[in-house]
Amino acid sequence: MKHIYVAFFSFLLLSCGSAKVNQSTVLNPTNPKGVKGSVLPVSKDAELERVKSKVSAKALSVDIEATMIFLTSDELKGRDTGSEGIEKAADYIQNMFKNNNILPYFTSYKDTLENYNDGVAYNIVGFLPGTDPELKNEFVVIGAHYDHIGLISGGGDDTIANGANDNASGTTTVLEFAKYFGEHKKNKRSIIFALFTAEEKGLVGSKHLAKTLKDQNINLYTMLNFEMVGVPMINKDHNLYLTGYELSNLAEISNGYANKNLVGFLPKAKEFNLFRRSDNAPFHDEFNVPSQTYSSFDFTNFGEYHKVGDEASLMDYDFMATIVSETVPMLEGIINAPIKEVKYN
Structure with missing residues (x-):
């Protein structure tokens, strides 16, 4: 399971870094209503942190489920x-x-x-x-x-x-x-x-x-x-x-x-x-x-x-x-x- 997540994480990192221009955006703080054309690109570092956070949360959920399935198995x-x-x-x-x-x-x-x-x-x-x-x-x-x-x-x-x-x-x-x-x-x-x-x-x-x-x-x-x-x-x-x-x-x-x-x-x-x-x-x-x-x-x-x-x-x-x-x-x-x-x- 660990190796699967390493591979998945590496794929996400490569995907995020391959595009020359990152398409993810955030609202321009000077234009909080988000008028078209007033968005700023998210930095690659910020996007990578977001991806890592999502992968980490999913991995934690999967780890928890694995422990729970064992402790609640009919074998016990x-x-x-x-x-x-x-x-x-x-x-x-x-x-x-x-x-x-x-x-x-x-x-x-x-x-x-x-x-x-x-x-x-x-x-x-x-x-x-x-x-x-x-x-x-x-x-x-x-x-x-x-x-x-x-x-x-x-x-x-x-x-x-x-x-x-x-x-x-x-x-x-x-x-x-x-x-x-x-x-x-x-x-x-x-x-x-x-x-x-x-x-x-x-x-x-x-x-x-x-x-x-x-x-x-x-x-x-x-x-x-x-x-x-x-x-x-x-x-x-x-x-x-x-x-x-x-x-x-x-x-x-x-x-x-x-x-x-x-x-x-x-x-x-x-x-x-x-x-x-x-x-x-x-x-x-x-x-x-x-x-x-x-x-x-x-x-x-x-x-x-x-x-x-x-x-x-x-x-x-x-x-x-x-x-x-x-x-x-x-x-x-x-x-x-x-x-x-x-x-x-």
Whole structure:
């Protein structure tokens, strides 16, 4: 796949550079209404940047789709905690970390849950040290759960709850963040990338990791969780909402670094107390630092929650690519800020 995109990109570059006069135009700023004859040619450099941007966005969308298709394949049988299927997902995540310069946080990537009664269960935890001599001692956890509910009845011949939106979408998003930071290493604070098991069993995996990190007395700045980000919200002026929106200034900080209205308030999230229902909650309980979840599931845009119909084919990969692209500057801003700007109210 990589070679295909290299060839495609090279073709576009050659096409853009072959014409003696570039036909693409922009409005003359002295004539904003664009009267005929008052247009200026776009420079070749600007056109090449535009082409590169389009190719990059498409490549990101394709990469996201490939990860999603694997995590939601029938071979993984719904990624139930302790199952052979979720072990294949864990191996995939570990390889993704390893191939993108993300170190194991513990002696291995696996953070095994003690005394789990239904098979062996483990979080997958990666680590990227900070680059600043002082800020590297502060940590940001970026997380999502990679388990789902496995096999269920009531779906006719299909019994596999593949869990695309819930939460292969969040897992894939975190893996894209890991790829970005692993390549660029532009993080002054240290980052823990945590993919949790047993969220569907009662946040068991995140409770285990939060307690372990608290026992280590790490200096946790904030925990940023991603849950169900596979489809866009309906009739909203923002792409994501934040659970516990009113509890902190995280939405304001997020939008400032994103340079747009990226994160908003969803009344249903407060009504159903979603702040307590995802993997951010154990970190809030253990550390009492801003620990919140970003999501785009608005109770009207996806009807396949915990059903066999939660399939990869229903996901909007261009939307997911947009989420990654718009969220990376936000994460960089939070991770690299000289002081701890995100605070509970």
